[in-house]
Amino acid sequence: MRRYAWQSDRAPRADATEGIHMTDEHAESAPALPLVVVLMATHNGAEFVEEQTRTILGQQGVEVRLVVSDDASTDATLEILRGFGDERIVILPPGRFGTPQANFLRLVRDADVSGAAAVALADQDDRWHLDRYQRQLALMAEHELDAISSSVTAYWVRPDGSERSEYLEKSQPQTELDYLLESAGPGCTFVLTPQLFAAVREVIEAHPLVDETVPHDWIVYAIARATDHRWRIDPTPTIDYRQHDSNATGANTGLRPALRRARRLASGDYRKQCASIATLAASLATGETKSRLERIAPLFQRSDFASRAALRRLVPELRREPAERRWLDLVLRLGLW
Incomplete structure (x- = not known):
């Protein structure tokens, strides 16, 4: 791994987590399916987190470890996650981070990603297509990629329970400098190789120029592109991207997003x-x-x-x-x- 002039020598990370860790016996008998470590930031997500978590744990053709960082939730978010009783869910000690990006950067710094074939990001309120990782890992292998993201299907739940959906294209051809102004689509579609994740973690842990007011997914994309890593944006949606009043970021359509951008x-x-x-x-x-x-x-x-x-x-x-x-x-x- 590249070492930078600004890099500080740090003691090995102590991964103090809540959850069940793999024992040596388990590791020896682990299945041959690739392990995807999913990093999910939560905050008062009780309304949606159960459905999101079920679609993460139900991913086909892979093993999943879901690492959660909770930002001072005052609702039942953590109780719902603990209620799964699933050893694949690992909850980091809760903290107070203040913004989604700070919470995600905490995950990048502290999550245990040992044994991962890939590392991914997750919001607390979407629905993932169950073949998501099968598709994304296959494309990464086929095109020798360091990372992949995708377009999404945004959806809105009407008061009567019915849904309206809209395809959001994020896969326009990448340009030489796009990472200076935008991310590679929603961070919740990102999948990184462990090598790229390690490089991103190294920067986020110690680089003095990392600005935590910038969205975390934009930071990750910029680090990858500036260091010549290969990234593809897939036109096929991999998630149903829930839209609601509490979205930290959301579909960039309609009058409200236009006013927010202005x-x-x-x-x-x-x-x-x-x-x-x-x-x-x-x-x-x-x-x-x-x-x-x-x-x-x-x-x-x-x-x-x-x-x-x-x-x-x-x-x-x-x-x-x-x-x-x-x-x-x-x-x-x-x-x-």
Whole structure:
């Protein structure tokens, strides 16, 4: 594994967890199915977490270990998870993290992923297709990938219990610099090789430029792309992506998300996050990629005409979706971002 100049020497991690750990006897008799370690962050998820967990534990063709980090839930979330009585569920000592991204970064740092053939992320409120990992692991092997994510089927439950669904495409062709402005789709579709996960963990544990205000999935994607890891976004949905009023992030459709994005642009928070990601990526990259990122990163830290003009020239490389490119070009031209 690559060692960085900023890397600190740390004592081995003590994985203090609640749950049943594999004994040597169990390890010797473990089935040949690949083990996927799933990292799930929870917070007051009692309404949905049971259904989500059943679709995780029911994955076909793989073994699963579900590692949970709970952020100070005051409802029955942990009681529901304990109620499964399943040794595949490991609950880390609960803490108070404040945001979903901080909770997920805690999982990246502390989860026991020993023996994993792959490491994945999970929200607390979706439904996974039961053949999800069979498909994703097969694609990773076929294309020699370091990571994979996918498009999703967003769905809304109506008051009468019926559902409305919509395909959300996340698989537009990746561009040279898309990771500076966006993630590879929802983090709950991510699957990483253990080697890439170890590299991500190394950065998140010790790198001084990791900004915990940035969404965790965007950080993971940026680390992977800046260090030349191979990532594919599959057009076939692997999850039903539940939409409700408590979503930390959700489907980017309709008036409400549009207003939320406009407020975010006006506040300057998104530009600051882009600057953080670009600076982190530049510190991790090598060769010409590093030199280019070092030139680009300062553009996000200014809002003058020259910096906006330079970013406009980069628009085709900064966003995957054509409509998003047009939107970005417009707000840069108008001086709104």
